[in-house]
Amino acid sequence: MTDATQQIGSFEDEAQFGDYVALLKPRVMSLVVFTAAVGVFVAPVxxxxxxxxVAILFIALGGGASGALNMWYDHDIDAIMKRTAKRPVPAGKVTKGEALTIGLWLSFIAVVMLGLASNWVAAGILAFTIFFYVVIYTMWLKRWTPQNIVIGGAAGAFPPMIGWAVATGGVSVESVLMFAIIFMWTPPHFWALALFMNEDYSKAGVPMLTVTHGRKTTRTHIIAYTLLLAPLAVGAAFTSIGGWIYLAAALYLNAKFVWGAWQLWHRSEDEAEADTYKAEKKYFRFSLTYLFGSFGALLAQAIWVQGFGMGAW
Amino acid sequence: MAAPRVEHELHTRRYSRNLGVGLTLAFLVCIVFGLTYVKITRGGLNEGFDHVLRPELVPTQQESN
Structure with missing residues (x-):
């Protein structure tokens, strides 16, 4: 190896293109792509x-950029938690500075390109989403309050609203309802995860509700949010984006989600430990099905009405 | 003096990065081109109001009917 290559680095710690892609949290991006696409296609324009x-692509890129900025700021706690220790920054593949630079540039490119492709209302909401996720959630709330996931969840709830703004150029009751569904879904989803990953958050000093108030309180919060979510989700069926397809799906998914939360609420810690948090893991997995199912039903409803020219009811 | 090596070890090591960046930039060019095409072909009248009455922007009697 020459002096020059020694300065540049060795083969083992050389970041490959995939490491930079991993910096953008592709799994989170897939959720952003899906919900933003639903926002675009259910709009009546x-x-x-x-x-x-192109608009969906740049909304996803904006989401990815905020993921990179999150990894830049959270590199210390990511290294402690088992779930995040293999991320590119704690793994030593990508430096903190690179993550910051990539995050900032991609944020800028995503917002400007979305504005040019669609309109500046959508671009403005995307810029606010990135700001909210990075500054309000990552830098401020995450390490400070057990309500971190509640308020921070708003960042993940904006994509369908941005998608709607791409098509209509504005905000309406339908887009606010789509926002509300993800906003109310986020706490039970993450708290279910925290119930069986508690040790990770505890070690990293992240004040998750399970760490600060215990598992019993967390279970109560899960059922409370699930009950608040249900009328919002079912109520969306009676707006311009709803119809019988969505109503049927919403009734089924919410009944199952509430039933799952009810079961978690009635479980003692001994029972949960005895079966290694089987019900909690099942509820967490179903929460993903719930979100994809709900937004998938909205999309199916839009195809039924706009694609086939059928009535909503 | 030996001839300079064309393929340095660094090129092999950074192949995936260079290829990835190259393809991403090519993809971006395609997107901007496609977007420009769509905007121009579907943009309708591309002239805008510039504080002066421009006869070509005023609909004719036939158009307004």
Missing amino acids: YIHPFVAL
């Missing part, structure tokens, strides 16, 4: 498919 595709 025609938008050219290519413009829609």
Whole structure:
């Protein structure tokens, strides 16, 4: 090896392209792509498919950029938690500075390109989403309050609202309802995860509700949020984006989600430990099905009404 | 003096990064081109109001009917 290559680094710690992609949290991006796409397609305004595709791509890129900024700021606690220790920054593949630079540039590119492709209302909401996730959630709330996931969840709830703004150029009751569904879904989803990953958060000193108030309180909070979510989700069926397809799906998914939360609420810690948090893991997995199912039903409803020209009811 | 090596070890090591960046930039160029095409072909009248009455922007009698 020459002096020059020694300065540049060795083969083992050389970041490959995949490491930079991992910096953008592709799994989170897939959720952003899906919910933003639903926001675009359920809107009652025609938008050219290519413009829609480009807009969704840059909404996803904005989400990815905020993921990179999150990894830049959270590199210390990511290294402690088992779930996040293999991320590119704690693994030593990508430096903190690189994560920051990539995050800032991609945020800028995503916002400007979304504005040029669609409109500046959508770009403005995307810029606010990135700011909210990085500054309000990551830098401020995450390490300070057990309500971190409640308020921070708003960042993940904005994509369908941005998608709606891409098509309509504004905000309406339907887009606020889509926001509300993800906003109310986020706490039970993450608290279910925290119930069986408590040790990780505890070691990293992240004040998750399970760490600060214990598992019993967390279980109560899960059922409370699930009960608050249900009328919002079912209520969306009676707006312009709803109809019988969505209503049927919403009734089924919410009944199952509430039933799962009810079961978690009645479980003691001994029972949970005895079966290694089987019900909690099942509830967590179902929460993902719930979100994809709900937004998938909205999309199916839009295809039924707009694609086939059928009535909503 | 030996001839300079064309393929340095660094090139092999950074192949995936360089390829990834290259493809991403090419993809971006395609997106901007496609977007420009769609905006121009579907943009309708591309002239805007500039504080002066421009006869070509005023609908004719036939158009307004």
